[in-house]
Amino acid sequence: MDGHTMNPGDLSWDPVAKLGDLHIYPRMKAADVVTRAADAEVILTNKVPIGRDMMDLLTRLKYIGVLATGYNTVDSAYAHQLGLPVTNIPGYSRDSVAQMVFAYILHVTNMVWDYNNSVKNGDWETSADFSYIRTAPVELSGKTLGIIGYGDIGRKLGEMARAFGMEVLISRKQDGTLPGGSQDDINLGRVHAVPMEELFERSSFISLHTPLNSHTREMVDSSLLSRIKPGTVLLNTSRGGVIHEESVLDALDDGKLICYAADVYDQEPPKPASALIHHPKTLFTPHIAWASRDARERAIRIAADNIQAWMDGKPVNVVNDVQRGRV
Numbered sequence: 001m002d003g004h005t006m007n008p009g010d011l012s013w014d015p016v017a018k019l020g021d022l023h024i025y026p027r028m029k030a031a032d033v034v035t036r037a038a039d040a041e042v043i044l045t046n047k048v049p050i051g052r053d054m055m056d057l058l059t060r061l062k063y064i065g066v067l068a069t070g071y072n073t074v075d076s077a078y079a080h081q082l083g084l085p086v087t088n089i090p091g092y093s094r095d096s097v098a099q100m101v102f103a104y105i106l107h108v109t110n111m112v113w114d115y116n117n118s119v120k121n122g123d124w125e126t127s128a129d130f131s132y133i134r135t136a137p138v139e140l141s142g143k144t145l146g147i148i149g150y151g152d153i154g155r156k157l158g159e160m161a162r163a164f165g166m167e168v169l170i171s172r173k174q175d176g177t178l179p180g181g182s183q184d185d186i187n188l189g190r191v192h193a194v195p196m197e198e199l200f201e202r203s204s205f206i207s208l209h210t211p212l213n214s215h216t217r218e219m220v221d222s223s224l225l226s227r228i229k230p231g232t233v234l235l236n237t238s239r240g241g242v243i244h245e246e247s248v249l250d251a252l253d254d255g256k257l258i259c260y261a262a263d264v265y266d267q268e269p270p271k272p273a274s275a276l277i278h279h280p281k282t283l284f285t286p287h288i289a290w291a292s293r294d295a296r297e298r299a300i301r302i303a304a305d306n307i308q309a310w311m312d313g314k315p316v317n318v319v320n321d322v323q324r325g326r327v
């Protein structure tokens with residue numbers, strides 16, 4: 001549907017092309033989906049929303065592959081009703097996304113770019129001393145990182161944080177349950193599981209890694225943000241919709257949140273003049289955390305493996321619990 005972001009020309013679609021008759025559209029408007037995909041049995045979409053109206057009209061469709069980990073753009077519950085499997089691509093960009101979170105953290109704590117600009121502007125050459133401090137760097141060792149959503153990316157981020165000597169907190173879900181797969185790390189003392197409210201109270205850095213769904217939409221609201229310590233940094237590489245935008249703006253304005261660093265926005269691309277994007281205390285990248293060449297190459301290969309497994313009658317990475325074909 002929208003192959004350009006995954007492969008702007010530096011990769012090959014061959015792993016997918018080998019499986020059938022492949023048509024790549026660099027971009028697609030929602031209004032064109034039904035005509036362009038009328039004959040398709042398999043569609044791959046990244047951010048083109050696939051809703052129930054389209055699924056009703058695409059009568060030949062048997063499989064929807066999401067070219068991403070987050071699959072909030074597809075009405076997978078309705079696809080389930082139709083017996084249409086929806087697959088995603090877990091894990092392909094785990095290392096790249098966790099690395100991006102640390103790029104934001106180090107940007108805030110070490111200000112390499114600000115110091116570089118100051119040096120290039122001549123401040124060092126005219127300094128009275130061998131060194132000068134504009135804003136003191138912050139040492140991460142001993143600081144607390146709170147991770148909301150301890151899955152593939154959250155776990156990798158925790159590993160990186162421990163290498164920096166940070167304490168890692170993870171949150172229980174709203175119903176009190178632990179994220180799957182976290183028990184070992186809790187038992188080994190690598191992370192501490194606390195209620196979401198306590199995580200907001202204790203963390204200097206809070207990083208969001210949940211999927212966007214009805215439980216997580218606008219989860220980070222004024223109630224949670226009222227608990228943070230002055231000087232907290234909020235990091236979001238999950239989905240823009242996980243935060244309540246007005247509440248984040250208020251927390252930035254009242255000085256408790258010193259930075260909101262994000263790779264995602266509720267509507268992408270954002271409309272011009274977003275107050276959040278243009279706020280002096282925010283740091284934004286254009287949904288690029290996943291986009292290393294390595295990760296994109298992995299994604300194309302896994303997308304092809306997903307289709308092959310489904311053709312072989314043993315589907316994998318199905319997110320809506322449909323194991324058979326359209327009924």
Ligand SMILES: NC(=O)C1=CN([C@@H]2O[C@H](COP(=O)(O)OP(=O)(O)OC[C@H]3O[C@@H](n4cnc5c(N)ncnc54)[C@H](O)[C@@H]3O)[C@@H](O)[C@H]2O)C=CC1
Pocket residue numbers: 069070071090091093094097148149150151152153154171172173174178179180209210211212215216237238239263264287288289290291
């Ligand atoms: N910015 C980017 O480039 C990328 C963004 N993403 C986003 O990051 C999200 C996470 O990715 P992964 O770690 O690979 O997914 P994952 O599925 O491995 O991990 C998500 C974790 O969140 C937990 N969770 C779900 N609801 C929760 C709640 N209400 N409270 C606390 N924990 C909850 C789950 O139990 C799971 O452990 C994706 O859904 C996607 O939206 C993913 C890849 C790239």
Ligand SMILES: O=C(O)C(=O)COP(=O)(O)O
Pocket residue numbers: 005046067068069070071093287290
């Ligand atoms: O994999 C994901 O969920 C991502 O957000 C990565 O970006 P993409 O959706 O692949 O453009």
